[in-house]
Amino acid sequence: MSQDIATIRVTRYRPEKDGKPFFQDYKVPYRKDMVVLDALNYIKANLDGTLTYRWSCRMGVCGSCGANVDGVPKLTCASFLHEFKGRTIKVEPLTHFSVIKDLVVNMDDFMHKLVEIKPWIIKEKESPPEEGEYRQSAEELERYAQFSSCINCMLCYSACPVYGLNEKFLGPAAIALAYRYIEDSRDEGKDVRFPIVHELEGVWECTLVGECSVVCPKGVDPMLAIQKTKILGATNALKSLVMPRGGK
Amino acid sequence: MIIGGGAAGLRAAIAAAELDPKLDVAIVSKVYPMRSHTVSAEGGMAAVLRTDYDNFDLHAYDTIKGSDFLADQDAVEFFVKEAPKESIRLEHWGCPFSRDPDGRISVRAFGGMSVKRTLFATDKIGFHLLHTLFQTSLKFENIHRYDEWFTTSILVDNGRVDGVTAIDIRSGELASFLAKAVVIATGGCGRIYQFTTNGWIKTGDGMAMAYRAGVPLKDMEMVQYHPTLLPNTGILITEAARGEGGHLLNKDGERFLKKYVPNKMELGPRDILSRAEMTEIKEGRAFEGPYGSYVHLDLTHLGAGTIEAKLPFVKELAERYLGIDPVHEMIPVRPGQHYMMGGVHTDIHGYTGLPGLYAAGEMACVSMNGANRLGSNSLTECLVFGAEAGIGAAQYAARQGSPNFGNPVQGLALEEEKRIYDRVLKSERGEKISTIRAEMQKTMEEHVGIYRDENSLKQACGLIGDLKQRMKNAVVEDKDRVYNTDLVSALELDFMLDVAETIAYAALARKESRGAHARTDYPKRDDAQFLKHLVVYETETVPRIDTMPVSITRWKPEARVY
Amino acid sequence: MMPKVARLHAILWGVFSMGGFIAAFLLPVLIYLVGIAYPLGLWPMAGGDPTSAILSHHHIGTLFLFVTVAGSLYHGIFRFQSTLTELGLAPAKRALEAIGYLIIILGILAVAYYLLLLNPSVLSLP
Amino acid sequence: MSKEKPFPEYRRKLGPGWWLSNSHFTRYMIREWTSFFVALFSLIYIYEISLFASGAKDSALALMRNPGIIAFNIVALPFTLYHAFTWFYLIGKVQPIKLGKTTSKPWQALLVNIVLLLIISYAVIQILVLR
Ligand SMILES: Cc1cc2nc3c(=O)[nH]c(=O)nc-3n(C[C@H](O)[C@H](O)[C@H](O)COP(=O)(O)OP(=O)(O)OC[C@H]3O[C@@H](n4cnc5c(N)ncnc54)[C@H](O)[C@@H]3O)c2cc1C
Ligand code: SF4
Ligand code: F3S
C-alpha cells in the first residue's frame, strides 16, 4: 500500500542556539483521520525529539495545544490533516504572544488578565452548605452558560489585531469571562467588575473585528460578550447621569 | 505546599488557605492548573442531594457493592456524608450545574448507582468543576502558583518531609522548595497503557515519588477499563450517554448486556460492561474496523433534543473525531484503560503515614473505590478528600517549626540535581525514550489488561524489569535547558516504569478475580484469602508486597450480581 | 459605581453607537439626494435643490439635517481615528484621539450654529 | 514569583499590512474605511450648509456640481451602504431577537433592517423633499 506523505513546516526557535526563528520541514505519513497534533507527536517520537510544543487532552478541552496552522489560530488536536491535503502545512506559534521555544508561547500576560477581572463569585456572604444550593432557573443559566465554556486556549487573542497592536487591551476571553460572572444570577460583584472592564484598555478598545468569535473553538463568542458589556456600561453610565437629576 | 493543580490539588489549596489565612500555600503544577486532566471528565459527580428518594446508606451500599467489597467502609461512610456539602460549596463558588425547572441542581442516572444522584453540567462537569475551582483559588492572596514546574522528588529527612525538588520547565533550572507539609495530588497514570482515556500528562509522577520516598502503594492491581471509548483515539464517550438511555449493541443489533447484567443493562458497573464487550469481541459478535473490533453505542432513539441539551460534548466529539452525527448514527466504541483505583495509601484524612506527607485525588488510595470505582464518584472524591488533605496538611504545618535545609536535605537536593542533569540529560548513546515508552505501553496492554493470568503477569514483570534497565541508558535528544519537554518526558517515563512494575507485581500476587481485576486462571472471588488490600513497597530489587485489612463496618460481603 | 473616566468613555461610546444607527439609516439617502441625484439631474422635482427643500420643512427638516450630519460626523471621525491606529499609527493614538474629538466638537458646533442661522425658530420649540 | 528570563523570547509584531492576511480582516478593513467617507461627506456638507447660511446659495450649489465632489459622492454612497449593511448584520449578531423558541439569525436582522432602510429613505424623500 503506498503511503501518502504530508509535509509539516514548523517554526523552530531555540533560544540557547539560534538568535532567530526558522522553519523546519518534516515528512509525516498521512492518514485521513490524523490531526496536526498527531503529526507533531509523530515527529517528536520518531524524527526529532527536540521539537517542543504543549498538549495534553487530545480532545479539544484542555486548551493547551493552540498554534497558528496555515496562518489561522487553531487547536492542533482538532485540525485534521485532510483539511489541508496536498499542501505543506505551516505550523507556527500563536501570534501576538512572545515565544519561549518552538511552538511554546509565554502565557504570563494572559494569566494576569484572567486574574484581573476577578473571576469568582462575589457575594456579601456565602451561605453555609447546609442551607442547600442557590436556586437558578434554566433561563438564568442560559444567560451566561455560553460564556462559561471558555477553555483559555488563547486563540482569540492570537486572532485579535487590536490585541496585536496594543498588548494592554484586556482582550476577548477575559472580558467574556467577566461577562459570564456579571450575568450569573448568583453574583453580586457588578460594582467591582464594571470599573475593570470599562477601563480605558477594557471593552472600548475592541473595534468589533469579530475574528475572536470566528476562531473560538468552543462557541464562546467573545465579541458578543464584549458588545453586551459595552451596552451595559453605556446604559449604566447614562443612568447614573440621569439619576441624580431625574429623581427616579 | 500542594503538588498538582487538578480537582484534588486545587480543593486542598483552597481548604488550606481558608483554614489559615496566614499560611502560605503554594501550588506546584507541571501544567497550568486549568489544563489538568480533571478538565476532560464528562459525566458528572455523585452526591446525595435528593433526600426524598435517596440516602447516605444507599450511596454507601452502591459504592461498596461496586467496589466488590474491597472498599474501606469507614472511608465510604465519611465520603457519602461529606459529598453533598462539597457539591453545594462548588455550586456556591459558581459551578454552572444543569438545573431542574424549579431551579435545583439536576441529577442523572449513572452506572452502578441505584438511583439518580449524579450532578452534572451538561456533559462537561470536569471542565466546569476545574475552572470553577481554579478561578475560586485566584481569590486567595495566600495561594501562590508555580505553573509549569515539574516536581521530581520528595525531600525526606529524619522521618519527615521537608519539601520537594522541582524543575522550572521554562528556565530548566532545578530548585528545592522547603515546606512544612506537602500534599500530593498528581492524578492517575493512564499513560502507562496504550489505549487510554487519559491525557498526556497522566504519568503517575506522584505515585512514583511517594513510592520512592518509602510510602506504600495500595490496590495497584485495580485498573479500571471504561466500556465506551472511540476506537481510533481513545476519546471517552461519557457514561452519561448510557445514563440518559443509550444502548450497547453487538453486530447482530442485539442488546447483548442482557446476558451479563440483566437487571441493570447499560447501567451496570464498568468492569462488568467492559468484560462483556471483550467477550462479545472474542466470540465474534463485534464489528471489525481499521482500529480493531468494536461494538455500537446507540443514542439515535434519544432524539436531537435530549442529545443537544444533555450530551452536547458527546455530539461534538463524535462529529469532530469520527464524522458521525449521534442523532442519526451509532457510535463505534470499545473498552480502554480509564482510571486507577489504587494509589498512594492514605487514611481517611489524606495522611500517608509519612509525617508531613498527604495525598488526595486519583493518585491516592483512601480506598473508597476498592476493586472498581463507580462512575461519578471520583470527582466528588477529589473534593472530599482533597479538602481533608488540605486541612490535615495545614494543621500539621501550624504545629511544625520551619523545615530545615540542613546538610542531609541539601545533599538530597544535590543528588537529585546530579541525577537529572548529569545522568538523564547527558547520556549520549542509547535508546530513544519513545521506544521504551511504546514497549512499556504494549507490555501493559497485552499482559496486564482486562484479563490477566499467571503467565502473562510473570512475563510483564520480567519485561518491565528489562525496560527499567534499558531506561538507564535512554537518550534525551534535546539538550537545552529552556522548556525541555524531552527531558520531562524522560523523567515521566522513569516514574511510569516504577508504577507499571507495582501494578504487575500486585496483579500477580492477587490470585482471585475481584472487580476490575480478572484473572482467567482464578475466575472466582476468594474472600477467605483476598478480602484485604495489597500494598507495594519499594526495595533495592523487586517490589515487596504486603497486605492491609479492609475495614468493614455494616455491609458484609455478598455475591455481586446486577 | 464606575469611575469617572470609564463613565465618560461609556457615554461617548453610547453616542458613537447612536451615530452608527444614524449613519446607517439616514445618511445614504442624504448622500444620494444632495450629492448624486441633484447634480446629475436625477432630481425628481423640477427646480430647487434638496437642501433648500429639506430646510423648507422648518423644524423637522432642520432637525433631520442636524441629527444626520452630527451623528455621522461623530461616528465617522471616531472610527476613522481608530482605523489610523490600526494601520500603524498606534504610537500616536492619544494624539489622534485628541484631534478627532476637536474636529467632532468644532463640526457639531458649526452645523448647530449654521442651522440656527437658517432657522432660528427651532429654538422656540417646546 | 517573578521568573527571570535567562534567554530572550521573541514576538512577532503586526505590520501595517496585517489586514491583507485574511479575507475576514480585509472585509473588516473595508468596513473601517467606510468611516472615512462618512466623515468626509459630513464635513463637506457642513461646509455647504455654512455657505447656505451665509447667503451664498449659488456657490453652495456650484460646489455640489463640482465633478470632483460628484465623483467622491458616487464612491461614498456604496461605501456608506456597505457600512449600513455590516452595521445591520452586527446588530443582528450582537442582539438577536428571541421569538418564542427560535432566535433570530444575523442575516434575518440584515434583511429586516434593509427593508427598514428603504422605508425610511422613501419616507425622507416623500415627506421632506417632495411634499
Ligand atoms: C475522560 C475522563 C472522563 C472522566 N469522567 C469522570 C466523571 O464523569 N465523573 C467522575 O467522577 N470522574 C471522572 N473521571 C475521573 C476523574 O476526572 C479523575 O479521576 C480526576 O479528575 C482526577 O483528579 P486529580 O485532581 O486527582 O488529578 P488531575 O486532574 O489529573 O491533576 C493532576 C495534577 O497534578 C499535576 N502534576 C502531575 N505530575 C506532576 C509533577 N511531577 N509535578 C508537578 N505537578 C504535577 C498536574 O499538572 C495536574 O495539575 C474521568 C476521567 C477521564 C480521564
Ligand atoms: S474565548 Fe474561545 S478562543 Fe478565546 S480563549 Fe476562550 S475558548 Fe479560546
Ligand atoms: S477580534 Fe478583537 S477587536 Fe474585538 S471583536 Fe474580537 S476582541
Ligand code: FES
Ligand atoms: S490537547 Fe487539549 S485542547 Fe488540544
